[in-house]
Amino acid sequence: MTTAKRDTYTPETLLSVAVQVFNERGYDGTSMEHLSRAAGISKSSIYHHVSGKEELLRRAVSRALDGLFGILDEEHARVGRAEGRLEHVVRRMVEVLIAELPYVTLLLRVRGNTDTERWALERRRDFDHRVAELLKAAAADGDVRADVEVRLATRLVFGMINSIVEWYRPDGRGMNERDVADAVVQLVFGGLREAG
16 A cells, blocks of 8 residues: 655545555554554544544444435435335445445445444444335335345345445446446346246
8 A cells, every 4th residue: 555645634534544444454454553654644643633443434434324324315215116216225325335435345344343343233234124124115015026035135135236345446447337336226126026
C-alpha cells in the first residue's frame, strides 16, 4: 500500500484510508501504527479525529449498513406488489454494493470478534430477514416460486450479490454498475419466477 502524504485529514478521508487498510490487512491485523503510516500522519493526529480503530470500523460498517437499509425506505421498496418491491431491492443492493464497494467489502468480512462487529452482524441479519420477508410475500402472492424454501432462496440471492465484492473492479473498461445490476436481476428473477 502506498503511504498518503497529507497536511490535513478530515474524518472522511481518514475513514477512507482506514477502510483500505482494514480490507488489505484485516481488522484484527491492523494496528494504529499501520493506520498512521498509511495516512501519513501521527497516531496522535488520528486520535484527534476518532477514539480508536474500533470507532473507524463502526463508522465504516455504518456507512455500508445505512446504504443498505436506506433501500428499504425507498418508495419502490415500500409500495406495490411484493415481487416488484423485491426486484427493486435486489437491483438497489447491487448498486449500493458497487457504489460503496470498500465499505460493503469490509462489512461482509466482519466476524463478530468485537462489539462493533457483533452489532454489524446483527444489523446484517435484520436486513437479510427483511428481504426474506419480501421474498416470502412474493411467493404467497404466487409471483415467485413457492417450491424453493425462502431461507435457502434468500441465502442464494445474497450469495450471488455479495460475491460481487470479490471480482468487481470499477476500472471503466468492463461492466458498469447498471450492467451488473441488470444481470443479477435477470438471473435471480429468471430462477425465482415459475417456469411457464
